[in-house]
Amino acid sequence: MSIVVKHIFKRYNNGMGIFEALPLMAEVKKSAHLNNHVLENFTIESQDKFSSKCKVCKKTIVIDLKAELPVNGEVIGVACQKPERKKKVQISS
Numbered sequence: 400m401s402i403v404v405k406h407i408f409k410r411y412n413n414g415m416g417i418f419e420a421l422p423l424m425a426e427v428k429k430s431a432h433l434n435n436h437v438l439e440n441f442t443i444e445s446q447d448k449f450s451s452k453c454k455v456c457k458k459t460i461v462i463d464l465k466a467e468l469p470v471n472g473e474v475i476g477v478a479c480q481k482p483e484r485k486k487k488v489q490i491s492s
């Protein structure tokens with residue numbers, strides 16, 4: 400292997416995190432959307448950790464490429480529900 404190829408390979412490897420995470424992010428957004436969540440853009444926590452949360456219910460989702468379960472969060476498999484507001488009871492006299 401030539402030095403140039405090694406160099407490119409190394410550079411590619413260093414930037415792997417985000418490329419590996421992109422399909423996962425798309426997948427997470429899709430499945431969150433199916434449950435009516437509206438995810439914020441992902442925050443890059445580290446090279447292989449990304450997080451987001453739902454704008455409506457504030458539930459979170461974390462993608463950690465080093466974790467045994469790369470996608471983990473409250474958003475998965477749970478339908479979005481707005482935090483409940485107390486309704487005023489009207490009593491008519």
Ligand SMILES: [Zn+2]
Binds near residue numbers: 436437458
């Ligand atoms: Zn939600």
